[in-house]
Amino acid sequence: MFKSKTTKIAGVLLLSASMLLSACGKDKETSGSAKNALEQIKANGKIVIGVKYDTRLFGLKNPSSGEVEGFDIDISKELAKDIVGDEKKVEFKEVTSKTRIPMLNNGDIDAIVATMTISEERKKEVDFSDVYFDAGQSLLVKKGSSIKGLEDLKKGTKVLAVKGSTSAINIREKAPETTVLEFENYTEAFTALKSGQGDALTTDDSILYGMVDQDANYELVGGTFTEEPYGIAVKKGNKELVDAINSALKKMKDNGKYDEIHKKWIKSN
Ligand code: GLU
Numbered sequence: 580m581f582k583s584k585t586t587k588i589a590g591v592l593l594l595s596a597s598m599l600l601s602a603c604g605k606d607k608e609t610s611g612s613a614k615n616a617l618e619q620i621k622a623n624g625k626i627v628i629g630v631k632y633d634t635r636l637f638g639l640k641n642p643s644s645g646e647v648e649g650f651d652i653d654i655s656k657e658l659a660k661d662i663v664g665d666e667k668k669v670e671f672k673e674v675t676s677k678t679r680i681p682m683l684n685n686g687d688i689d690a691i692v693a694t695m696t697i698s699e700e701r702k703k704e705v706d707f708s709d710v711y712f713d714a715g716q717s718l719l720v721k722k723g724s725s726i727k728g729l730e731d732l733k734k735g736t737k738v739l740a741v742k743g744s745t746s747a748i749n750i751r752e753k754a755p756e757t758t759v760l761e762f763e764n765y766t767e768a769f770t771a772l773k774s775g776q777g778d779a780l781t782t783d784d785s786i787l788y789g790m791v792d793q794d795a796n797y798e799l800v801g802g803t804f805t806e807e808p809y810g811i812a813v814k815k816g817n818k819e820l821v822d823a824i825n826s827a828l829k830k831m832k833d834n835g836k837y838d839e840i841h842k843k844w845i846k847s848n
Contacts, residue, residue: 615820616813617820620662624668625669626689627687627690629687629690631651631675635786635793636650636788636844637652637786638651652671653840655690657831658690658692658824658827661826661830672687674693676694676744679691684705686814690824691813694783695809697809697810701812707810707821708811708825709825712785713807714783714786715802715806715807716783717799717802718787718799719779719790719797719798719799720779720780721796722797722798724778726779728800728801732753732754732779733756733757734757736757736779737759737779738757738778738781739761739768739777739781740760740762740768740780740781741765744782746783747761753804760776765786769793784803788845
């Protein structure tokens with residue numbers, strides 16, 4: 580009898596203690612989610628950025644050092660310097676054209692700096708910074724190819740593109756008769772071109788220049804046929820973070836850092 584009373588009391592005590600604990604937990608959660616994305620990045624002491632790992636000149640993992648390198652990487656480091664106070668306070672995660680928006684919206688990354696065109700379609704899913712680079716879609720072919728431009732992409736020709744890219748959508752509109760084959764990333768698409776699985780590869784001129792850098796047997800043809808303004812994407816509704824990114828971009832442009840990064844990676848202009 581006495582024993583069971585004690586057990587009861589202990590039980591009640593335990594219950595109230597656990598209720599108290601869970602209430603504390605809830606409080607913590609509420610104050611955590613009350614932080615906006617910018618405050619959360621500052622509290623974490625780092626910004627997590629989704630970048631390409633296979634795109635020479637923009638985001639390429641150097642197999643000997645294990646580091647990712649390129650225009651987008653240097654821009655990201657400048658963002659970290661301005662927003663978190665140290666260019667080393669950035670963590671890079673690999674994204675592809677297909678995975679970048681889902682990864683952002685899942686909370687895996689805070690921002691995308693990955694050759695990403697600002698488009699009306701994408702604006703429905705993410706928010707963009709100001710334009711930080713201007714590219715345009717073009718074609719890459721083996722030197723000596725009979726394909727000299729869009730007009731040669733007739734029925735029976737095969738064009739290689741990457742899933743989730745604007746290029747894969749645009750090419751169907753610009754060359755409706757050609758067959759479009761889509762790959763997971765640019766390494767796979769370029770490998771497919773080299774092994775003769777297609778007649779041309781299409782994406783931004785800026786990315787194609789990186790492929791020519793890697794293999795001079797290939798060349799760009801036909802000029803550019805779209806405008807691809809690159810923006811930095813964040814989860815929708817994070818105005819403070821977009822403002823902080825835009826202010827960092829403006830600073831980079833004003834103090835010459837942007838030009839320095841541009842000169843380092845982009846040789847064509
Ligand atoms: N800029 C284009 C896009 O955002 C092509 C490059 C890419 O696939 O990332 O889709």
